[in-house]
Amino acid sequence: MKKLLYAVLAIVIVIVVGVGALLALVDPNQFKPLLAEQVKKATGQELVIRGDIGWRFFPSIGFTLGQTEFRNPEGFAEPNLIQLGSAELSVSVVPLFSRHLEIGHISLQDGRVFIQTRKDGVNNLDALGQSSKQAENNTVADQPTAATETAPQNQGGAEPWTISLEGVELVNASAEIRDDQAGTFTAISALNFTLSRFAPGEWTQAEFDVAGQNGELAFTANGASELFIVPEMNNAELKNMQLSATAKDKLNDIQSLTVTMDKFKAGDWSAVTFAVTGEVPALAFDAKGETRLKLSEAFDFVQLQALALESGLKGATLPRPEMAVKLSADADYDVNKGMATLSQFKADIDEISVNGNASFKAADIPVIRFAVNSDNIDLDAFLGLDKKETSSQAGAEDVGSTTAGTAPETASAADKNQEPDLSALKSLDVAGTVKLGKFKAANAKLANVLVDVKVAKGVLKLNHLDAELYDGSIKMQAMLNANGKLPTYKVTNKISGVQIQPLMVDVVDNDVLAGKGNITMSLAGTGLAEKRIRENVAGTVDIKFADGAVYGVNVPEMIREARATLKGKKAEYVKEEKKTDFSGLTATIKLGSGKASTTNLDLDSPLLRIAGKGQTNLVSEAIDFKVNTSVVATSKGQGGKQVDEVADLTLPIDVKGDWTEPKFSMDLAGLLKQNNKLEEKAHKEVERGLEKLLGDKAKDDDVKKVADKLLKGLFN
Template sequence: MKKLLYAVLAIVVVIVVGIGALLALVDPNQFKPLITEQVKKATGRDLVISGDIGWRFFPSIGFTLGQTEFRNPQGFAEPNLVQLGSAELSVSVVPLFSRHLEIGHVSLQDGRVFIQTRKDGVSNIDGLGQPAPQDQQLETTASQPTTAPETGTASEPAPSSQDAAQPWTISLEGVELVNASAEIRDEQAGTFTSISALNLTLNRFAPGEWTQLDFDVAGQNGELAFTANGATELFIVPALNNAELKNLQLAATAKDPVNDIQSLSLVVDKFKAGDWSAVTFAAKGEVPDLVFDAKGETRLKLSEAFDLLQLQALVLESGLKGAALPRPEMTVKLNADAEYDVSKGMATLSQFKAGVDEISVNGEGSFKAADIPVIRFAINSDNIDLDSFLGLDKKEATQKTSDEGAGTTTGGSMSETAPAADKNKEPDLSALKGLDVAGTVKLGKFKAANAKLANVLVDMKVAKGVLKLKQFHADLYDGSITMQATLNANGKLPTYKVTNQIRGVQVQPLMIDVADNDVLAGKGDITMSLAGTGLAENRIRKNIAGTVDINFADGAVYGVNVPEMIREAKAKLKGKRAEYVKEERKTDFSAMVATIKLGSGKASTTNLDLDSPLLRIAGKGHTNLVSEAIDFKVNTSVVATSKGQGGKQVDEVADLTVPIDVKGNWTEPKFSMDLAGLLKQNNELEKKAQKEVERGLEKLLGDKAKDDEVKKVADKLLKGLFN
């Protein structure tokens, strides 16, 4: 036993003496020239080791390295490509005999990497790894003896079957990066990225075991300054071909001159390819004219092949504030399932429900990445009231109250405070050329610009700069509307074509809601076929061309009472005043048809026809689409011998044709009776008027009324009265 103890003691003494001799006789710093020389030969760059190299023997063999710099070539902004303040590394020897690489604690202090690409395209990493030029190696190679190369089969024994069967394993006691930094500057592209401080700590690491990872980083990308810190548990599978995470927590901030992401957080319970993960996230900040505070959660799965990312039960809610919004404050919500196919570059949103305050929609959509992104969608909603959402109904009520209170004293104030819109400015349609969008929208009820629609269907497509409204259909004021349209943005000026069919629509409530105008009532059918060039207001008015066919039934024209005008004409023809009857200023009709032709900045018709049991009205004329002036001539005939509108007898003027002039403009049309035209078109009435005059003169003058001179004077007065 004593002999064994002495033997062990002797071994310990030998080891201690050997280490002492190594420390005393071998200075690792004497290898600096050799190391720098080999680096120069391998890379063509200078390695400068300013600090000391020191040995470590407990608890494992290793070394420490002081300040070290790996130089850049001349002509770059910083002298060093890589530099270290200090480094520390150790390796245990005994486990090596069992084919296990056990690395001790690795520590890097004040490390920095600098990469620069100059304006001429030359980078400080160009040629890295290439040996130094031949003339720099002559002196070194000349001092070295020339030996014949040895083949691997002659100098290396074949591995034993036991060694080949047993794979190497590796473990790491820990990694520590303290105050590391990096900078990537591309002067040719004008980009700049820097990491001013990076700290990372990795606890004991070995494949098949969980370890803790913590980090924090601060840096800048262009004008965007960012910070991030996080922690997670990390698991590397023994085969070193996969990894898992759990308890991942990440927090970040970002700020540039216009954007401020005050906080961004992400929490993942676990992550393993092929398994579902629970994810929660939140973001708070401000972008131009918008403040947001968002939060959400989802279940996430990445396929084992890393080619399919799935999101299940995605829930997102965000409060928004800002001038860029249609209302000062909004709440946006989204519930959906989603996935992204990496091989196809396609993102799909399925079974989504989105809400913006009181507006709610649902449906599905997809996005495929390409030079021109491909977007498809199908959206449904029970009810959308844009006027209420945008506050337009309140604005209109306030405006009406203000106008009534202000009277006419505020006329012109609008033009003084708000600049007039440029009526010659074309809208920017360039976005249509970079889209491939197609989809449908179905709405149970829809209100916009005070028009009320139901059962709305929109089927549209945008491709190659052309917008096609393949179908628009809606129920509208007891009737329906169907429309197709094409807008082509590829020319110098956009072109458009529109066909529209309105069937059985109650016109008056529609006009009251949309135009605040009740001049026309009835059940209407309208067919339009229009085309034009240019979308600026003035170009639309000047260039629009096509036809509009109108067919109304059982209606009325408000603002004019034609039977009353006929009674006035009748009374004047008799030299009397018409009996005043208080009745509504409207003209009823059983049918009204017209074909309106548009072109050259005008809308004209030659076949306006309005029929009623009492009247027949035919008209023609035009309106200027630019000035909005009206010039129509309407001929009205009495065709009945029974009591007409208002309950007054019109028998005596049956078959009378009364011409009516319609002048003014769209907002204030003016109606007047053309008496001169009335007499010219009705010779019989003129003769009746002549007899009435002669009878009056006989009563007044007696036999003198038959005098030729008196008759000439009477004829002259009569013609002056009716011409």
């Protein structure tokens, strides 16, 4: 037993003497020039160790390193590429005999990395890479050939090396990546990182916090996770991951972002939750959600399953002051193809609900495809357009100074000349379909809507829009080209069997026309500002209406009044609706030079034949039409009044005014000029009346002259 104690004591004495000799005879600082020389040889740059290098023997052998700087080449904004305040590293000796590398606690204090690309495109890493490559070539040239020396080989049956690390500590690190050529920079002002005991096959805890700036965006982040490295060192797992972050610049403020993940392993599903609160220009949001995530073992395919997102939105740019948005979907992303797909998605925006599929492919011009469906969308209710202000409210809002009253008119005039910004059409490749059970917009009500649209190379094509519309149908095609100085457009439209009056009442609040209508339209133009559309639109509109009426004018009543006037009597008053029935109405309207005109307006009814021509100014909205009405039958007609005495005569009617207030009047002068027979009847009726009043004196020449003068004044 004593011999054993003596042996152990001898070993201890040898170790102590060896350590003492090492401290006495070997000063690690003498290696500074050698280290600097080797770094210079390998990289071409200088290594400056300002602090001392010191030995450390407890609890393991290691060393400490003082302030150290790795220089940049000349001509860069900072002198150092890498600098370090201090560092500590130790290695246990005994485990080395068991082929196990046990590294003690690594501590790096006040480290900094600076990477810069100058305006001339030169990067401070370029010289480092070139020097490393040259050093590698020199090393290869200096190596002995295989005939003289071979690399050491693992002996058969030898145990593989294992490694463990007691911990890593990175304290108050900083970094800056600066690109003067692109005008960008990213700076890490403070980075702290800790890793507890780390060994393959064991779980370890990692934590970090960071603060920095990317351009004008300042950010902070902190997080924690447990980490597991498999013994083969070829894979890793995470669990209990937590991340919190903030970001802010002049326009955006991400006040809080949190992400949690129960676990992560390539090829397995992970449960993820997230929440974000913040503001972007004119919009505040508060969102939260969850999903299941899986990353393929090859790290090239990401899947999201049962993604659920809820968000509250507030802002002046929204259709409503406050909105609630919900989204559910499955999604995936193929890294190699750059393709993201969204399947079985459902989005609820307040009362609007849509569902479908979509895809996005990353490219210089992104490729987007979609298919969207919805049972019912009331765009007017969603935008609040169905809540019209009363005239009294509008009048109250207009109360103010003359200057205040003229401002909206000036703004309105500017809006009419403002072209929309269509630049986005040049940077998209979009194609898709939209199916809607019911749809309401601009108070027009459609059903079973199918839209097929495509945007590519600055051209928007509405391949077709099919819908049911007021007991009829609509089929439309359109094209919008945004590549010229001003956009150009073409529209073809066919409306079949539509009830015109309810459509006009809903859309333009005008019930002047009723009937079952067929309308074929072919229009084209340049410019989308309201004023340019009115000035430049050109094309034709063919109209065919059946079994309808024109409201606001009663032509038979006007005929009776004309008849009574010619007889020198007042027409018998009969309370009748102001409308003229027809069995058919046709017209071809030509648009161009800021006007819409027709020469073949034709209206047929059992009593009347109406033919007209004229025009309306699309800019001023003034109306100037001449309508000739012929009484073609002897019957009791509309209103039950006989019109025998004016049968087969043409009665001219002037239509003046504007779109909102059309005015109808009988052109009596034209009536007399066009119908000699009617003028003769008028003279006879006047003579008969004079004879009743004056007797034989009515035949006096002076009386006849006065009667003729009065008659001309009446009809001219």
